[in-house]
Amino acid sequence: MIQLARLGDLVQSLPAFASLTVRHPHRSLDLLCPAPLADLARLFPEVGHILKWNGAQWHAWAESFVGEFQSSWLREVEQYLAELTTEPYTMAYVLNHHPRAILLATLLATEVQGPNLRGPLDEELSPWASYLRHVAQTRGSNRIHLSDTFCGLCGVTPPPVPPVLRLPSIDLPGDLAEVGISAGQWIAVVVGAGDADRSIPVSVWIEWISTVLAHESPCAVVLIGAERDQTTALAIQDGLSPMIAGRLWDATGRTTLPQLATVLKRCHWAVGADTGPLHLAAAVGASAMGFYFSRARVHETGPYGQGHWVWQADRAQPEAWPIQASVKMIRESATAPQQEPVAGWSLWQSHHDEWGAIFRPVGDKDLHEDQRAAVWRQLSEQRLSLQGVQ
Amino acid sequence: MNFFEANVSRLALSDSALAAAIRQSGGGTLEILPARTGMPSARANGRWIHSAYDPIKEAQAWAESQSYQDGETLIVFGMGLLYHVEALCARLPRAAPVVLVVSDLSIIADAAAARTWGDWIERVSWAWGTTAAISEQIAAAGHPLRLVTYAPAAALHADDHRAIEMALQRRVSAQASGQLRIAVVGPIYGGSLPITRYAVSALESLGHDVRWLDHSIHATSYHQLELLKNSQHRLALQSKYAEMLSRITMAQLAEDPPDLVLSLAQAPLILPALEHLRRKRFLTAIWFVENYRHLTYWQQLAAGYDFWFVIQQEPCIAALKQAGAKEVRYLPMAADLSVHRPLELTQTEREEYGSDVSFVGAGYANRREIFPRLLGHDWTFKLWGNEWDGATELTSVLQRNGARIDTDTCQKVFNASAVNLNLHSWAGTGLDPDGDFVNPRTFELAACGAFQLTDRRSLMADLFTEREVATVSSSDELPAKIARWLREPAQRVAMAAQARQRVLAEHTYAHRMRELLSQIGVASSDRIGAILRGARQAEALAATATDSFPSLASTLRTFPSTQRVELKQLAAQIRSRGPMGTLSREDLMVLMLDEYRSETKDLV
Structure with a gap:
């Protein structure tokens, strides 16, 4: 399986990976991913070898090759590829609709299954890739989760139960070892987001955390994020009352990916706008609650599995935030299904069935008919037809 | 033992x-x-x-x-x-x-x-x-x-x-048989602008693929800034403007990366841009066609360019190296034979542009001081050019009320004058005692087959002999020298002809550009040198690929043998086989490299 994209996409590949291992129980399934994600990829259940893709090396080659071509370069490339595998794979499953992923698959395997119907030069898309492109272009109300379309690309159906990552015992640095130990609810707050326009303002986080910690029952918050989010985490802490001492941990920029997975597993909830950590939280068994705005869409990248929540904003940049309502849902979970509407937001809850994950609106009647079964049938028929199966 | x-x-x-x-x-x-x-x-x-x-x-x-x-x-x-x-x-x-x-x-x-x-x-x-x-x-x-x-x-x-x-x-x-792709970055305006044009033309005549990043199109906007009365605003905005043009240049370079970025003096490329280009493995050179003593911005740029070419020798070269320049070479000015050439003038033109003695140029201090001494003699004297405001003594000889003289007119004056004065500019009185470099006018007059009387320059002897260009050592002896040469028309003609022959043989912009590229070619043997030698041409590449990568060699042989082939062209050739085309492992590797190449455009 080749997944060259970022953290969120790698975690969302887990259902396809799980279904493939069930479909082919006697075949080893290796995973090729960007080198920085390799340690996380090792947590995939039943995974064979992890092949680290060194994108930086390829960029460096490309930069040094600008304006000239020497066939001797290919020796370096050949050597690099030989270090990945000496024998060609029987099959490569490609999950990225990107030429480099398709080319790489063609280099490493005798047969390729993925977005392209035929070879790397053929732009004709496979049925599932066409479907994804159509959804991306029309931004229609796609109800098939990205993780499940990955299953479709690989020719398998979604797993009957949402898979989880296999977490061994992993030591956490310093005070983070205390996360999840004491009683009460542990909430991971994902403070940043990949892009600035997808970040929740610091003032909102200050209010949200103050509200959640003001509740009577025991509760602790762990700030989650990358190194670049440390400034935001400090700003949040500066804005909080000193009275919250001992109930807030700052893990931003302090963990490896497996350690982050461990922190999330020890939390009951993960809340935020950055879909990558939310997917990871869902994949280790925590409940996820996302605030989706800007380009984030619940049906495409909502946390995979059962019982996750997504607040979807009506506009790209929300004017108000569902702070009280979202805190209440976490602190008084029994009230969640009766959640009152919040202006500017719709609330969605995830479910899981034979067609994979689906988010359904809370409170309102779902106006859209669930077409997943029909889409799966149609695309599967197309796929079989292209394979010459009558 | x-x-x-x-x-x-x-x-x-x-x-x-x-x-x-x-x-x-x-x-x-x-x-x-x-x-x-x-x-x-x-x-x-x-x-x-x-x-x-x-x-x-x-x-x-x-x-x-x-x-x-x-x-x-x-x-x-x-x-x-x-x-x-x-x-x-x-x-x-x-x-x-x-x-x-x-x-x-x-x-x-x-x-x-x-x-x-x-x-x-x-x-x-x-x-x-x-x-x-x-x-x-x-x-x-x-x-x-x-x-x-x-x-x-x-x-x-x-x-x-x-x-x-x-x-x-x-x-x-x-x-040199290989074709380089050269981006020439010119100035917004000024004396190095025509030199840029000549350099571009010369490089093209040598068979290279030249792209002129012409910033003269921004001159009108830039001059508008000069009208601002508040000097603080003016300087700040001019600096910002230059910075923006620098970014534009970077964007243009990123779209089609050349083998060599050649700037002419005053090109709007600032040091951070040059440093960024170096990080991205662009090779840069500048022909600094300025007097380094007068224009000192080289001090800020010295470390930015990989190669400096200057029109002065020591102590200019040492000063640049002291300021951080790694490679500094002497490259004198030249003439463009398509512009600077002998002309057949009509009688009317001879009357309009001709005189016994003439000078074309701007009113620098030393000229303002010397030229009045040339009045009142038994020769006709015509003074052409601008920036002569306030030189009332010279009003009688100043042509066209001191309007700027275009290149065509300039050539006509050169061709029509018996003695063309060529006094290098200087801010002092008399002749520049430290005058070293030889100005473009020297080469242009010689290329026109025009006789010139030039102030003595320390670097002249390597470029022209006394039998090609007449010189004068002090302003005091100038009138006597003019009188002497006016008395010797046959010798004037002979000297002018020899000077032109010298230009044809050694001093055209094509000579200079060939020299510049050769010097870079030797210093950058693996890049520029290899291209100049033709090592990047299809036939040469195919020969090196034959044993290890036969499929690649056969693709390379589909190009014309002397065509320069880069990764981009090779990948395009492979893609041109169409959706059903068969791809070898080597083809796939080439396409993969090209995918990453196409994403390395983060220059800006």
């Missing part, structure tokens, strides 16, 4: 003639002294050639600082006791060819007598004899060449090394 016999006998196995010559030469040039470590060190002319403390460690540090790429031949300038050659050989792959330039046999004799030579001697070949013979041997050693200099020892034979380098440049120039 002593060191000398042992070493020379060993050398004789690979080069018996050199061994014999060393035996015959004797030594005595180097003074051999023990270093603190006990190893022999050496001095010449009272200066240490190697460390007086630890010559081995010093040589290792020098060797570590040298770059090398597979396939190159290293040419080492500088001899001494050869510690540096030994250290270099220890650091390089065993197959890397090393050629040591022997400029003085007696130094090798001293080196042979001082200590035992190790196995490295079997890896080194020796280029010795006359400058021509050494150049020949280096050229035969194989390409690409990388010249490395062990400066303390090389300083003893700097002139010889320069001559060898020039011979190599001539060789590169003569062999």
Whole structure:
């Protein structure tokens, strides 16, 4: 399986990976991913070898090759590829609709299954890739989760139960070892987001955390994020009352990916706008609650599995935030299904069935008919037809 | 057996003639002294050639600082006791060819007598004899060449090394068949703007693919800023404007990366942009066609360009190096024969543009002071050009009320005047006592076949003789010299004709651009040099790919044999096979590399 994209996409590949291992129980399934994600990829259940893709090396080659071509370069490339595998794979499953992923698959395997119907030069898309492109272009109300379309690309159906990552015992640095130990609810707050326009303002986080910690029952918050989010985490802490001492941990920029997975597993909830950590939280068994705005869409990248929540904003940049309502849902979970509407937001809850994950609106009647079964049938028929199966 | 016999006998196995010559030469040039470590060190002319403390460690540090790429031949300038050659050989792959330039046999004799030579001697070949013979041997050693200099020892034979380098440049120039892609960055306005045009035209005439990033289209906006009365605003906005043009240049370069970025003086490329270009492996050069004493912005840019070409020699070159420039070369001005040429003028034109004595140019201080002395004589004098405001004494001879003179008019004046004065500008009175560089007008007048009387310049002798261009040493003698030359029309014509012949033979912009590229080609042998030699052409690439990558070689053979092929073209050729095309493993690797290449456009 080749997944060259970022953290969120790698975690969302887990259902396809799980279904493939069930479909082919006697075949080893290796995973090729960007080198920085390799340690996380090792947590995939039943995974064979992890092949680290060194994108930086390829960029460096490309930069040094600008304006000239020497066939001797290919020796370096050949050597690099030989270090990945000496024998060609029987099959490569490609999950990225990107030429480099398709080319790489063609280099490493005798047969390729993925977005392209035929070879790397053929732009004709496979049925599932066409479907994804159509959804991306029309931004229609796609109800098939990205993780499940990955299953479709690989020719398998979604797993009957949402898979989880296999977490061994992993030591956490310093005070983070205390996360999840004491009683009460542990909430991971994902403070940043990949892009600035997808970040929740610091003032909102200050209010949200103050509200959640003001509740009577025991509760602790762990700030989650990358190194670049440390400034935001400090700003949040500066804005909080000193009275919250001992109930807030700052893990931003302090963990490896497996350690982050461990922190999330020890939390009951993960809340935020950055879909990558939310997917990871869902994949280790925590409940996820996302605030989706800007380009984030619940049906495409909502946390995979059962019982996750997504607040979807009506506009790209929300004017108000569902702070009280979202805190209440976490602190008084029994009230969640009766959640009152919040202006500017719709609330969605995830479910899981034979067609994979689906988010359904809370409170309102779902106006859209669930077409997943029909889409799966149609695309599967197309796929079989292209394979010459009558 | 002593060191000398042992070493020379060993050398004789690979080069018996050199061994014999060393035996015959004797030594005595180097003074051999023990270093603190006990190893022999050496001095010449009272200066240490190697460390007086630890010559081995010093040589290792020098060797570590040298770059090398597979396939190159290293040419080492500088001899001494050869510690540096030994250290270099220890650091390089065993197959890397090393050629040591022997400029003085007696130094090798001293080196042979001082200590035992190790196995490295079997890896080194020796280029010795006359400058021509050494150049020949280096050229035969194989390409690409990388010249490395062990400066303390090389300083003893700097002139010889320069001559060898020039011979190599001539060789590169003569062999140049490859087409470079060159982006020429011109100024917004000013004297270097026409030079940019000439340089572009010359590079095109040499067969290169030239893209002129022409910033003169921004001149109107830029001049609007000059109208701002608040100097603080004006300077701040002009600086921002230059910065923006620098970014525009970067964006243009990113869209179609050239092999070489060649700026002309005043090109709006600021230091951070140049540093960024270097990080992205762009090769940059500037032809600084300015008087470095007057325009000093080079101090801020010195470290930014890979190559500086200047119209002055010392102390200009030393000053630039002091400011951080790595490579500084002398490249004088020139003429463009398509613009600067003899003209057949009509009688009307002769009357309008002609005179006994003329001058075309701006009203600098020294000219304002000198020219009134040329009035009231029995010759006609016409003064052409702008910036003569306030020069009331010259009103009677100033043409067109001091309007700016276009290039066409200028050529007509040159062709129609008996004596063209060519006084280099200077802010003082009289002639510039430190005048060194030769201005473009000198070459342009000569190219027109026009007679000129020029103030004496220290760099003139290398460019024109006294039989080609007449000179004057002081402003006081100017009237007498004019009178003399007006009396000798036949000699004027003969001198002007010879001057034109000299330009045709040596001083066109094509000569200069060929020289510039040759110098860069030698210094950047693996990149520019390789392209100039044609090593990036389809046939040459196919030949190197045949054994290891036959499928690739066959794709390369689908291109015209002399077409330069880059990754981009090769990938496009593979893609052109269409959706059903068969792809070899090599094809896939090429396409993969090209995918990453197409994403490396983060220059801006």
